[in-house]
Amino acid sequence: MHHALGGAAYVSVAKSYQAVPYLVLLFFVEKILYVMTWLMWLTKNLDSLPTLFADSPVTAIFYSVYGAGDLVFGVFFLWVACNSCSKRTLEQLQSLQFVSLNPFDEHLNPL
Numbered sequence: 001m002h003h004a005l006g007g008a009a010y011v012s013v014a015k016s017y018q019a020v021p022y023l024v025l026l027f028f029v030e031k032i033l034y035v036m037t038w039l040m041w042l043t044k045n046l047d048s049l050p051t052l053f054a055d056s057p058v059t060a061i062f063y064s065v066y067g068a069g070d071l072v073f074g075v076f077f078l079w080v081a082c083n084s085c086s087k088r089t090l091e092q093l094q095s096l097q098f099v100s101l102n103p104f105d106e107h108l109n110p111l
Contacts, residue, residue, distance in 0.1 A: 006030070021084035024077050031074030038067025
């Protein structure tokens with residue numbers, strides 16, 4: 001159920017992700033938590049992987065690599081969030097009206 005909700009959240013912002021960079025950053029945090037959980041499981045169960053490969057190769061492959069996929073997607077979400085934040089910041093800066101304090105500017109000194 002949780003993965004279905006996560007997938008629905010990804011799809012819901014797919015076309016408007018630039019408007020919600022902090023939500024995309026939250027997706028990154030979620031993926032990093034999965035990676036940390038995977039690494040803890042892997043270090044705890046590393047000795048049992050050969051037996052698991054012998055008994056159930058598909059299960060062993062899943063447990064061996066699923067965290068790497070989450071890491072890739074986590075880095076992707078981080079890149080998207082950072083890129084969206086920098087674009088928003090640039091747009092906000094470009095929309096600001098700056099007042100010149102230079103006394104030699106033409107609009108301040110019409111002579």
